[in-house]
Amino acid sequence: MKRTLCMTAAAVLLSAGVAGAQTTLGSQNVTATAFVGNQARLTVTGTVTFPDSDPDTVPSIPATGPVSVAARARVAPSTQLDVTVRAGSSFFDPGTDSIPATALSWTASGAPFVGGSMATTDQSVATWTGPANQTGDQNYSLTNAWTYVPGTHNLTLIYTLSTP
Amino acid sequence: MRFESILAFVLLAQAPAPASGPQVASATLNLNLGSHARLSFSATALTFPNADPDLTPQVSSVPDSIAITAKARTTRNGQITVTVQSTDDLRSGVTTLPASLITWGAQGAGFLPGALSASTAELVGAWTGSGVRTGSQTFSFRNEWTHPPGTYSLTLVYTISAP
Numbered sequence: 001m002k003r004t005l006c007m008t009a010a011a012v013l014l015s016a017g018v019a020g021a022q023t024t025l026g027s028q029n030v031t032a033t034a035f036v037g038n039q040a041r042l043t044v045t046g047t048v049t050f051p052d053s054d055p056d057t058v059p060s061i062p063a064t065g066p067v068s069v070a071a072r073a074r075v076a077p078s079t080q081l082d083v084t085v086r087a088g089s090s091f092f093d094p095g096t097d098s099i100p101a102t103a104l105s106w107t108a109s110g111a112p113f114v115g116g117s118m119a120t121t122d123q124s125v126a127t128w129t130g131p132a133n134q135t136g137d138q139n140y141s142l143t144n145a146w147t148y149v150p151g152t153h154n155l156t157l158i159y160t161l162s163t164p
Numbered sequence: 165m166r167f168e169s170i171l172a173f174v175l176l177a178q179a180p181a182p183a184s185g186p187q188v189a190s191a192t193l194n195l196n197l198g199s200h201a202r203l204s205f206s207a208t209a210l211t212f213p214n215a216d217p218d219l220t221p222q223v224s225s226v227p228d229s230i231a232i233t234a235k236a237r238t239t240r241n242g243q244i245t246v247t248v249q250s251t252d253d254l255r256s257g258v259t260t261l262p263a264s265l266i267t268w269g270a271q272g273a274g275f276l277p278g279a280l281s282a283s284t285a286e287l288v289g290a291w292t293g294s295g296v297r298t299g300s301q302t303f304s305f306r307n308e309w310t311h312p313p314g315t316y317s318l319t320l321v322y323t324i325s326a327p
Contacts, residue, residue: 022325025201037214133309
């Protein structure tokens with residue numbers, strides 16, 4: 001009599017997923033908070049030098065280089081910001097009356113910077129609304145006159161960044 | 165009589181021999197394993213302090229990094245992914261800043277750097293097969309002069325997925 005012996009192999013089955021489709025298995029939240037405060041900085045660079053010139057041939061002396069103005073302010077979107085400049089005295093070399101500060105004028109490289117003429121009261125250099133990082137150049141000129149006294153003359157210019 | 169004796173002998177020879185040596189038997193074992201996953205974090209809140217944009221153009225978060233542990237069980241060669249998406253842009257009242265101002269660097273095998281988005285899930289890490297993966301993210305906030313002042317918040321939603 002022939003006997004047939006059967007064996008059953010034990011099998012470990014793993015569930016098989018559908019290839020290609022991703023299934024969300026879990027999630028977790030993280031909160032992020034950024035604190036943005038008011039900040040402001042005004043930087044003015046450059047040396048304004050006017051070379052000696054013949055008043056008949058050079059009635060307006062351009063400066064040898066521009067003054068670069070960088071005005072940065074982090075303010076509310078509706079806040080107006082002004083950059084102004086004024087002369088520190090009525091004349092070059094305080095105490096003298098040879099060369100008036102009003103002999104200075106400038107042109108600007110572009111909006112929001114504007115041109116103007118010097119005075120001992122604040123004169124607009126740039127104005128805008130909201131937070132910004134503004135940079136521009138001023139190109140100064142000096143009205144040349146025969147009445148100026150020869151020598152080296154200096155004038156201080158005071159720049160201000162402010163809100164009205 | 166002789167016939168009966170012979171018959172009895174034959175019958176005895178065909179009977180099963182007594183048991184000797186190891187006995188073998190079998191049983192069927194069924195083990196059903198499902199997909200499982202868990203994400204854990206060393207911190208669930210980040211802050212970026214106020215800073216001068218000229219001095220600190222990229223503000224590091226506090227804490228400076230978050231350790232992430234991703235545990236998942238999946239099919240052999242299955243792709244496990246962790247993604248993150250913000251629920252909104254950075255918001256302070258009605259004022260918003262793009263979520264993409266927040267970026268991260270990554271440490272740990274399979275973890276990837278990136279930038280946050282409110283519109284798409286960005287990849288944090290990807291691996292093949294079941295296992296436990298650990299790494300970390302270091303966050304930065306791009307600090308600019310054009311940001312209106314305020315306290316901006318958003319929520320990052322991390323998701324772990326597998327086939």
